[in-house]
Amino acid sequence: MKRRDAVKRLLAGRKxxxxxxxxxxxxxxxxxxxxxxxxxxMWGAMGQxxxxxxxxxxxxxxxRVLVITGDGEALMGxxxxxxxxxxxxxxxxxxxxxxxxxxxxxxxxxxxxxxVDLAAVARGCGIKQSKVVTTMVGVRALRAxxxxxxxxxxxxxxxxxxKLPLVLPPHDGVLLKERFRAALADVLPKKL
Amino acid sequence: xxxxxxxxELSAAGVRVVGxxxxxxxxxxxxxCQADKKMRAVVLTTEExxxxxxxxxxxxxxxxxxLMQSSGVGNVINVLGxxxxxRFPLVTLVTMRGxxxxxxxxxVPMGQAVRPVLEAMGTVVQTPAxxxxxxxxxxxxxxxxxxxxxxxxxxxxxxxxxxxxxQDQSAR
Numbered sequence: 001m002k003r004r005d006a007v008k009r010l011l012a013g014r015k016x017x018x019x020x021x022x023x024x025x026x027x028x029x030x031x032x033x034x035x036x037x038x039x040x041x042m043w044g045a046m047g048q049x050x051x052x053x054x055x056x057x058x059x060x061x062x063x064r065v066l067v068i069t070g071d072g073e074a075l076m077g078x079x080x081x082x083x084x085x086x087x088x089x090x091x092x093x094x095x096x097x098x099x100x101x102x103x104x105x106x107x108x109x110x111x112x113x114x115x116v117d118l119a120a121v122a123r124g125c126g127i128k129q130s131k132v133v134t135t136m137v138g139v140r141a142l143r144a145x146x147x148x149x150x151x152x153x154x155x156x157x158x159x160x161x162x163k164l165p166l167v168l169p170p171h172d173g174v175l176l177k178e179r180f181r182a183a184l185a186d187v188l189p190k191k192l
Numbered sequence: 193x194x195x196x197x198x199x200x201e202l203s204a205a206g207v208r209v210v211g212x213x214x215x216x217x218x219x220x221x222x223x224x225c226q227a228d229k230k231m232r233a234v235v236l237t238t239e240e241x242x243x244x245x246x247x248x249x250x251x252x253x254x255x256x257x258x259l260m261q262s263s264g265v266g267n268v269i270n271v272l273g274x275x276x277x278x279r280f281p282l283v284t285l286v287t288m289r290g291x292x293x294x295x296x297x298x299x300v301p302m303g304q305a306v307r308p309v310l311e312a313m314g315t316v317v318q319t320p321a322x323x324x325x326x327x328x329x330x331x332x333x334x335x336x337x338x339x340x341x342x343x344x345x346x347x348x349x350x351x352x353x354x355x356x357x358x359q360d361q362s363a364r
Contacts, residue, residue: 020248040251045274048244055248055256058209058232079237080244087234173278180251 001136003097003159007068008033009139010095010146017146018056018184022049022069025103025164030068032167037183040176041169047077050094054084057092060184064091066146071098071112071156078121084152085126093146093153094122099161107161122154130154194352195220197327198285199228202257205334207283208232209249209256211242216361217287217353218259239264243271247280255338258284262303262347265310272313275343282343283333284315292351295358306347315343323352 007029011019019039021030026049027041042049053067074081074096084092100113112118122130133142133155142155170176198221202210210225210233212218226233236242242258249256260268265286275282289296290303310317316336320329326348333344355361 018252042274044277045244045247045271047240048247048271048274051241051244052248052251054234055209055245055250055254056252057248058234058245059249059252059254077241077244080241082237083234083241083245087232173274177251177278177280181253184251184253 001134001139001157001159002162003099004029004032004164005136006139006157006159007097009136010066010068010143012143016063018060018063018065020049020052020056020065020067022046022067022073024070024073025099026068026070026073026097027169028164028167029097031169035169037179039169040180043171043173046073047080049073050077050080050084053092053094054080054087054089057089058087061091064147065089065093067092067094069094069096070103071096071100071118072102072110074118075111075116081122081125081127081154085122088126089152090150092151093155094127095142096154096156097159098156099159101161103161103163107163119154119156127152127154131156133157193220194323194326195224198330199224201327201331201334203228203230205338206255207257207334208254209234209245210259211236211245211256212259213239213242213261213264215259215261215287216355216364217261217348218285219364221259221285239267240271243268243275243282246282247274247278250280255281256283258282260284260286262286262288262290262306263299265306266302269309269313272310272315272343276314279341280343281337281341282315283337284343284345285330285348286345287348287353288350291349293356294350295356303350310345315345317345317347319347319349320352326352
């Protein structure tokens with residue numbers, strides 16, 4: 001499976017889905033699928049994508065929140081899975097696009113290339129609905145679950161390792177933050 | 193007492209998310225936040241997670257606070273870069289170790305490095321003069337952070353917390 005096909009399918013018809021993308025390839029993937037003010041692509045803070053998703057999910061319990069991140073990024077913040085497991089946010093899905101490589105630094109193998117099973121880690125952390133997805137049929141089912149199922153959900157989407165053209169989102173942090181908050185403004189409490 | 197006073201300030205400011213790594217000095221405040229139905233207390237495996245949590249909550253329109261011990265400051269350095277670059281408001285309440293009367297030598301290096309490390313990463317550091325000054329300092333930190341999109345840390349001095357030995361710590 002190719003990563004950009006999978007991410008594009010996950011984001012198809014996203015409507016009001018709130019998206020956090022982990023730094024590197026997954027930030028380029030979500031941008032290739034179509035930039036949106038309701039996407040927060042990260043350019044740093046490696047390891048924090050899932051926690052950003054948790055904070056957002058707790059603050060916006062009526063909206064669906066999707067974190068799309070890479071295996072290297074998820075490995076750096078593995079404790080977040082335990083923290084999410086304790087909080088059990090019903091509106092949060094964490095998807096790891098797993099190519100078993102550190103894509104930005106020379107395609108070195110990550111721990112998932114050597115038997116570390118992130119879906120099992122998530123399950124062990126109390127995220128009971130956790131699975132490995134290896135086909136586009138599975139991705140379609142995952143997309144439906146993101147919008148409809150009671151979470152938290154975790155999915156490890158296995159993709160081929162490939163070097164792709166960079167599709168870069170805006171990188172000014174204040175811009176990314178403010179456009180996201182502005183897009184949410186209609187549902188924000190008035191007193192902020 | 194200051195933990196009750198801090199809780200009142202957090203409540204009055206509309207703080208809804210409380211990320212914490214447990215610390216003896218924050219014990220009472222954590223209990224107050226856990227008991228507060230308007231607050232979501234989120235126990236973290238490492239302080240670094242609290243930065244992502246706070247940033248995500250703010251993206252979603254909610255205020256938060258992060259509670260940690262001084263040793264945890266070392267765990268958040270790189271991700272404070274995101275806070276600075278994005279100008280996320282952040283209030284961190286740090287109970288200090290490794291300063292006045294420390295009994296564990298392993299606490300001293302990080303305790304002594306807290307202020308320069310935070311300042312190097314663009315966080316405003318405020319130290320209350322004494323116990324009676326803690327609550328007003330937290331009040332001011334909340335206003336500075338949320339009115340001016342600043343990262344603000346309040347260092348609660350070890351002499352105020354007053355834990356003097358391992359036995360004293362485990363008895364609390």
